[in-house]
Amino acid sequence: MRDTGISFILNGEKVTYEGKANDRLLDVLREHFHLTGVKCGCKEGECGSCSVLLDGQLANSCMVAMGRVQDSEVTTIEGYSKTERFKVLDRAYAAVSAVQCGYCIPGMVLASECILSANPHPTEEEIRIGISGNLCRCTGYNAIVKAIKIASEEGNGLW
C-alpha cells in the first residue's frame, strides 16, 4: 500500500491526483483541474448542480471522495460538450429557451444524457424522474422537459 496518487480518466484523458483520498471530487474538479462547469450549490446532494458522469452514471460530485474515483472514468460538462450528443441537446435547450440563469444547466444536460442513454425515447414521466435530483430555480422545469423530448426526437440514432 504505497502512497501513490489516484489515477482516473477525466474527460477522456488519464490523469493522476496526488492529494488525499477523502478530498471531495467536486472540489478537486474545480480547484485542481479548473473545471468550473461543475457547479457547487449545496454540498449535500440536494441540488444536482455538481453532477458529473461517473463510469457513465449520473453522480453528485459533492458526495464522492477521491478514493472512489480511482480507475474510474469521470466526465464533466467540459468533456461532454465535445460530443455529437451534446450538440443535439444544446440546440434543443436553445430552441425552447430552457436556459435562464444557467447555474443548473451543466447538471441538467448530464442528467439529460443519462435519461436518453438509458432510454432514447423516454416518456414525460421518465424525463421528470430523470431530472428529479436537479433543482432549477428559474425555468419551472417545463421548458427543460420539452427540450429533452425534442432532443430524443432529433437525436435519431445518437442514443
Add this chain to the structure above:
Amino acid sequence: MVNGIVATDLKEALIVRAQGNYTPYGGGTDLMIKSDRNARYLFLHKVPEMKRIVEDDRYIRIGSSCTFTEVLQNPRIPQLLKEAVSQIAAPAIRNLGTIGGNIGNGSAKADSALIFFVSDSLLRLASVRGERVLPIKDFYLGRKKLALSEDELIVEVLMPKKGLDNYYYKKIGARDALAISRVSFAALLEISEGIIRNCATAFGAVTEVVFRRPDFDALLIGKTLEEAKHQKDSYLAAYEKALVPIQGRISAEYRKVVCMNLLKDFLEKNGI
C-alpha cells in the same frame, strides 16, 4: 493513496478494518455531507463478496456494497424492496448510495432498513475473527448505535424469500424526490385458506430505531379475517398506547396521527 484504501477482496477489507482507523465507505452519500478533512476511508465498492445479489433456498442475499440502482435493476429483488428503494432520493444518489451504507448509518429513517425489519431479514457480519449472522432488529441498539464491533463489516443482507407478495408500503415526505422520510410504514400480510399465516408491520422515522412489534402482530396471526376484525380494536389500541413518536422538525402528534391512519388503511385494504 493518502487517507484511503480501496479494498479488492473481503479478506483485505477485514484486515484494514481491524486496524481500527478507517471508516467504511459505502456510497459516500451520507459520509461526505459531514466530511472531515482528516477522515480515512476504507472503500468497499470493489469487494466482490459485497457486490453480489444471489439467492439460496431461503434467502435473497444482497451484498452490502450494492447500490440502490443495482438493487432496482436486479430481477431477484422482491417488489416491496424495489418500491421502497425507488423512492430514495434521486437517480444520482441512487447510483452511489448502498444498502450497507443505508443500514450502517444507524438511522430509523433509512428506507431500505424498514423493509429489512418488516421482512425479519438477517445481516451477515464479518471480521478477521470470523463471522456471525444477526437479525436486523438486534443490530439496531439505539439512534446511531449499532451492534457492530469496531473490526466488523456488514457483508450482506439475508432477506427471506417467502411471504413478501402481499405488501403495503407508504413513505410520507415533504416532496417526491430527495425527501427524508417523516413517517414510513411497511406491512406484510400472508393469507392462505382463509387464515392469516403471517402479519408483520413496521414504522420508520418515528422512533429511535424502526418500530417493530411482532407481539402485536401475533394478535392477528392464525385468525380468519372475520376473527381478525374482532381483534382490530385491541390491535389498534396496543399500537396507540405503545407508539410514542419522537419530536423532530415535525411534531410527534402529527407523526402519531399519520402512523395510526396508515395502520388502519393497511387493515382496511386487506378487509380487516
